[in-house]
Amino acid sequence: MSNLSKFEFVALDISRKNYLSRVLDAEIYLTTKGLGDCIIEGNKASSQDKAKAMIFLSHHLDECLKVEYLTLKDPLELWIGLKGRYDHLKATVLPRARYEWMHLRFQDYKTVIEYNSVVFRITSQLKLCWESIKDEDMLEETLIIFHASNMILQHQYHGKGFQKYSELPFGG
Numbered sequence: 001m002s003n004l005s006k007f008e009f010v011a012l013d014i015s016r017k018n019y020l021s022r023v024l025d026a027e028i029y030l031t032t033k034g035l036g037d038c039i040i041e042g043n044k045a046s047s048q049d050k051a052k053a054m055i056f057l058s059h060h061l062d063e064c065l066k067v068e069y070l071t072l073k074d075p076l077e078l079w080i081g082l083k084g085r086y087d088h089l090k091a092t093v094l095p096r097a098r099y100e101w102m103h104l105r106f107q108d109y110k111t112v113i114e115y116n117s118v119v120f121r122i123t124s125q126l127k128l129c130w131e132s133i134k135d136e137d138m139l140e141e142t143l144i145i146f147h148a149s150n151m152i153l154q155h156q157y158h159g160k161g162f163q164k165y166s167e168l169p170f171g172g
Contacts, residue, residue, distance in 0.1 A: 012082070014062040019086040020093065020128040026057060039079040050075055090129045097125040104141065135164045 012022045030036045030053055037043040038053035045053070053075035058066060065082075072078045100122050109115040119142070123133045 011060050011062050012065060014064045016086055016089055019082075019089055020125075022060070023083075024128065026060070030056065035075075038075045041076065043076065054078065093125055094129040094131060097122050097129065097131070101126065101141065106142065139164060139167075 010018060010022070012019060027036065027039070030039060033052070033056075035045070035049050035053040035056070038045045038050050050073075054073065057075050057078055058069070061069070069078055069081060072081065100118075104118065104122065106115055109118065119138060123138060126133045
């Protein structure tokens with residue numbers, strides 16, 4: 001981890017598929033490099049820091065997006081432009097993730113691994129949309145969706161006093 005600059009990110013896809021995760025990756029990376037202020041309104045970043053941030057951001061754009069934003073020199077302008085173009089995705093991702101969370105049923109999956117994968121995918125989508133999902137929420141959601149034939153197991157798990165999803169015997 002000593003050389004974070006070699007850490008590669010997938011380019012922002014023009015089709016919008018990876019915008020939310022890409023924003024998080026870019027924010028984290030820029031912050032670790034001391035460039036996080038470059039994408040904040042009213043920043044006092046030096047022109048050298050802005051150039052470094054711009055190189056990183058533009059390097060990780062789909063080729064079609066690079067052409068579209070080619071004339072921009074300020075990373076904040078690029079950040080705002082991309083946000084304006086793609087931030088509405090939260091309006092489609094969040095309702096779908098909430099729906100999936102509400103209709104999640106343990107018995108719909110053949111394996112615990114498959115169930116865990118879906119739980120983590122849904123909670124990641126909710127978190128990317130700034131929806132607060134705590135470990136206790138994951139734990140409670142899992143325990144209340146046990147099939148009726150597993151009520152004894154549900155009561156046993158409740159009785160054990162688990163505080164985290166990962167404490168469950170199958171909780172990833």
